[in-house]
Amino acid sequence: MKSIAIVGAGIMGNGIAQVAAEGNYKVFLYDVNAEGLEKGIARIEKTLSRNVEKKKIDQSQSDEIHGRITPTGNINDLKDVDLVIEAIIEQIEPKKSLLTELDGICKPSTIFASNTSGLSITEMASAVRRSDKVIGMHFFNPVPVMQLVEIIRGEQTSDETFEIAHQVAERFNKTAISVKEAPLFAVNRILTPMINEAIFVLSEGIASAEDIDKGMMLGASHPIGPLALTDLIGLDTMLFVAETLYNETNDSKYRPAPLLKKYVRAGRLGRKSGQGFFTYD
Numbered sequence: 001m002k003s004i005a006i007v008g009a010g011i012m013g014n015g016i017a018q019v020a021a022e023g024n025y026k027v028f029l030y031d032v033n034a035e036g037l038e039k040g041i042a043r044i045e046k047t048l049s050r051n052v053e054k055k056k057i058d059q060s061q062s063d064e065i066h067g068r069i070t071p072t073g074n075i076n077d078l079k080d081v082d083l084v085i086e087a088i089i090e091q092i093e094p095k096k097s098l099l100t101e102l103d104g105i106c107k108p109s110t111i112f113a114s115n116t117s118g119l120s121i122t123e124m125a126s127a128v129r130r131s132d133k134v135i136g137m138h139f140f141n142p143v144p145v146m147q148l149v150e151i152i153r154g155e156q157t158s159d160e161t162f163e164i165a166h167q168v169a170e171r172f173n174k175t176a177i178s179v180k181e182a183p184l185f186a187v188n189r190i191l192t193p194m195i196n197e198a199i200f201v202l203s204e205g206i207a208s209a210e211d212i213d214k215g216m217m218l219g220a221s222h223p224i225g226p227l228a229l230t231d232l233i234g235l236d237t238m239l240f241v242a243e244t245l246y247n248e249t250n251d252s253k254y255r256p257a258p259l260l261k262k263y264v265r266a267g268r269l270g271r272k273s274g275q276g277f278f279t280y281d
């Protein structure tokens with residue numbers, strides 16, 4: 001395994017590209033949107049130069065990592081990579097279409113991994129002929145900082161694909177856990193209801209956004225409050241994730257908080273749009 005392509009240069013995709021390059025892989029970062037691609041590369045450059053300032057790496061290491069990443073808007077550049085990790089919008093149909101397209105472009109041995117937060121790997125695999133080579137590799141935001149990768153097997157994922165995904169996670173300097181395919185897997189299944197409940201607490205006027213976050217940080221030792229965390233993840237992504245849990249389980253206890261929907265409709269998407277539960281420069 002020498003070369004990896006990341007599809008989608010957004011919050012998750014650019015972080016995955018960075019840790020892949022740090023793991024010594026040759027990396028293609030592909031996005032259909034040229035502006036999004038530019039922003040993704042700029043984000044990586046910012047993180048690398050911060051790491052140089054903090055003396056975690058020196059300038060030549062930073063240049064080497066940067067040099068291993070090739071940004072591209074041409075999907076055909078991905079034809080010879082050994083692994084593709086997709087990190088596009090959190091919706092099943094666009095993910096399936098992308099995989100079908102890649103199935104026609106990439107060499108037969110290329111493995112397809114999805115960074116989905118909780119959609120079905122088995123359903124994604126149904127969109128390609130190589131269903132034994134489809135797997136979930138779920139990273140956490142911010143990717144360069146968070147240690148975990150959840151590895152999720154679909155119904156037809158082979159033992160070999162599963163082993164390779166574990167080896168790749170290790171080369172990325174991450175710790176992998178194996179999780180059975182189920183709506184939202186393990187971590188988001190636990191985290192999402194907590195975040196959703198925090199939004200209900202806010203909308204019911206029980207406490208202010210600042211106090212909810214202060215409460216969970218000081219009273220439950222969370223490193224960041226649930227509302228600031230939602231701003232970091234993106235309210236739109238959080239809503240997709242919450243809707244997956246609700247729709248897949250049909251259990252009303254998981255219904256997404258109406259305030260979350262309202263903010264997404266208003267374009268309050270969190271840090272990336274400058275405003276979510278809090279306001280950013």
Ligand code: 3HC
Nearest residue numbers: 047054116117139140141142144145146188223224229233
């Ligand atoms: N990229 C790279 N590095 C970053 C970063 C980013 N976006 N954000 C912060 N960092 C680094 C900082 O440079 C700093 O590094 P240092 O220790 O070497 O100085 C370190 O992280 C700590 O950052 P700060 O001092 O600025 O701020 P905090 O101490 O508040 O840490 C945080 C920020 C790491 C985001 C911390 O608040 C945290 O761990 N929060 C929890 C994050 C979390 O729960 N993520 C999971 C979300 S769920 C998910 O992603 C699943 C998806 O499917 C929805």
